[in-house]
Amino acid sequence: MGRNEIVFHKNYAELILYDKQGNEKARTQVDLEDIEKINMYRWYENCGYAVARIKGKRIKLHRFVLNYKGSLEVDHINNNGLDNRKSNLRIVSHQINMTNQKTRSDNTSGVTGVYWFKTRNRWKAEITVNGKKYQIGYFKTKDQAIEARRKAEAQYHKNTVIRYSQRP
Structure with missing residues (x-):
């Protein structure tokens, strides 16, 4: 099987990812400027990510488009x-990546x-920093607890994000 089929849109493109039988399994969105580089390889879906074998190594598309080989995530x-x-x-650091994970299905607040x-008939806010859990407090309303959590995130995680435009 050859390279991926590409569907062009106004501001981006989709690569169609196929299974071993040649059936469409998923689509991945990419920037138009990356198509030429990406289209040199055959991409497939694995555990929710687009992946290819390049020089015998498996590489994820998100690392490939950023050309990032560092130890951060x-x-x-x-x-x-x-x-x-x-x-x-x-x-980002692993710590920040974990704060951006999807909320658990049993989460009652959405945050x-x-x-x-x-037992306290209150909303509780907490945050984990470097593997240690810190209690922020108990609050009468969900909004108060969310606001306290957001402030704690700003305090503890303010310098741990590297945006694409700032990467080394």
Whole structure:
């Protein structure tokens, strides 16, 4: 099977990713400026990411488009591992990448680190920094707990994000 089929849109393109039988499995979004470089390889879907074998090594498309080989992680800002447009990618520490993960299915607030604490009949806010969990406090309203969590994120994580335009 040859290279991926490309569907062009006004501001981006989609690469169609196929399974081994040649059936469409997924589509990945990329910037138009990256098509020529990307189209040199055959990309496939693996665990929610676009991946190719390049010189015998498996490489993920988000690292490939940023040409990033460092030890930090490439985060998909919108949590869609198949949206590989550079405006959706940023180089971050593992700690920041974990704060941007999707909320758990049992989350009651919609915000990581904020949940209903039954025994106190309050909303609880907490944050994990370098593997250590810190309690921010208990609040009467969900909005108060979310605001406290956001302030803690700004305090603890303010200098740990490298945006694509700032990368070394």
